[in-house]
Amino acid sequence: MPATIKKIAQLSGVSITTVSKILNGKDHDLSQNTISRVKAIIEQENYYPSILAQSMRNAQMKLIALMIPDVRNPFFTDVIRGCEDCANKYGYSLVFCNSDNILEKEVNYVRSLQSRHIDGIVLSGLQIERKIKNNQLKLNVPYCFVTGNKKNYINETKLSLNNEGSYVATQYLLDLGHKDILFATGPSVYNHSQHGLLGYQEALKDKGIHPNPKNSLFLTGFTAEAGYNELFPLLKNTKASAIVCGNDLIAYGALKALRELNISVPHDFSVIGYDDIDTNQYLNPGLTSVNPNRYALGWDATIELIEKIENRSIDDYTENSFVKLVIRETCGVFKHEDKN
């Protein structure tokens, strides 16, 4: 049993009011004598106030939740770190929720989090996120999105980082001379997927190429398995010379398929990913990818959330406005003689 404020008061020979004041730095009208005596006792008893009891009064739990589909997607690891580091900086702890993209699970989480008096929720890649954005669902807790928050929306023409990212990726391949480029991303229900597709199409159009609808594909997931299984048949007979992937895991799957099909990367086929997860550089060949600065994504979303929770402006955003192309070894110059 940890010490309580009552015990400290008794040991110090003062009232709990006095102890509380000292604890909260509202001791301007107390005598130095009292203050130092009480502080000594607090020290001695290794006392720390119960956040729980404080929260009962203040209705502030100093708890933020982070809800994502699955930690096992490496995209999220840095987001989580950014989120946790930021939360801690401002005195919040992080509750962690994996929803597996199951709407029911997501809704249950929200309810359970509310009953915990959570102060706010950072959401990423969820069904619920889509519902909220489409006004089909209202959360009565402060919340914020990792992608698609105010920092991520670049301007009126660029919808989001995903949009910008796949534009940049496609443009890079176009500059290498590729013309027939595939695009594969996750399920179409996600804004990420839609924005990515738009970015890809815009890049083509800006080069005067009409996007071939058959070249773009929504996979069943943002996973390497989906990339491998669903892209294998496509890659087997494709006339294209390159592929833009909605995330790196999909690219991993594509690379595996290409290897098995004996299509040499980057000599015969170019691959570009998105997210720039940590293992990319250890692949052989190293995966060229678009880096959205995942850590900053998590940090900025959390700052935005805390601004909402505390209803004040915190100027502690990262400088994270743009997506960065990280060139490794999976993209090569288009060689006309290689095809057809």
Place this chain on the structure above:
Amino acid sequence: MPATIKKIAQLSGVSITTVSKILNGKDHDLSQNTISRVKAIIEQENYYPSILAQSMRNAQMKLIALMIPDVRNPFFTDVIRGCEDCANKYGYSLVFCNSDNILEKEVNYVRSLQSRHIDGIVLSGLQIERKIKNNQLKLNVPYCFVTGNKKNYINETKLSLNNEGSYVATQYLLDLGHKDILFATGPSVYNHSQHGLLGYQEALKDKGIHPNPKNSLFLTGFTAEAGYNELFPLLKNTKASAIVCGNDLIAYGALKALRELNISVPHDFSVIGYDDIDTNQYLNPGLTSVNPNRYALGWDATIELIEKIENRSIDDYTENSFVKLVIRETCGVFKHEDKN
């Protein structure tokens, strides 16, 4: 403002005692009429009790913390999932803490978690863990270790999964004909590292080979960077034909170094990892590794913790007693003519 028990009581025309009883299923002595009336109001108002207030009474927050060095180490992702899934199954939420292996951070976390009335802590790969095991530190909260808990200790002769794992890995290389085998793991302060080294040495001894102290190495971290930077000079001039790595990331670094040194894997040199992280199969060549069932590790540790918290036996452990060798493409038969 969510509804409170008081509001429900008023709307139902009963006392809050009655509502509380219904909420907690202690309604055996209440009239059906009252019960259904109150339940209807609860439904109608979308009321859920405040866990906070409940906890003030019960001293049970239904909150578990998971503290690890860094989510960005892919080893932990599945551990986290196992931990969260298990926690949720038993009604707990998961608070997430990254300590970066900084003892001060770890100690601060523990303090902050205690002031949150956390019910227990799952610890993994921490400085604090070592201190606790060496009786240099006492936690006055229930806790449990991911590695080194009762399920992980295989028997008196096998210290832990790490020990077992590197034994198995080394044995596999020996069976392929390798004799001069390197071992590289993380910092020596970790039990993981020490146990791994012992397993490696035991395997050699069991084959009648005296371990060469120069062949084993503690790196500065369990990271690919450490693996690459610190193993590069060693691999450049080594007479060995294989390496056992303390985890997969170290192996990733070693593979990168070998590639740059133009040493062909597995033809000229064999590499084996540990943890079997998800991306192993997408490497080229695919990394052979030892799979400790990370999800089960997280799950079992959490079960053990909940048993401590609730002071009862929960027979819900996974069947996870042994480490599994996952053979891919980085280990080959020792070719005598290649070396000498």
Place this chain on the structure above:
DNA sequence: CTGAAAGCGCTTACAG
């Protein structure tokens, strides 16, 4: 300069 008292949303032992 200091403290008594009310209240945050619950639960539970007890009385009727």
Place this chain on the structure above:
DNA sequence: CTGAAAGCGCTTACAG
């Protein structure tokens, strides 16, 4: 069958 009251550990407006 139902409810008044005490108490969990705090904070704060107010009185002295």
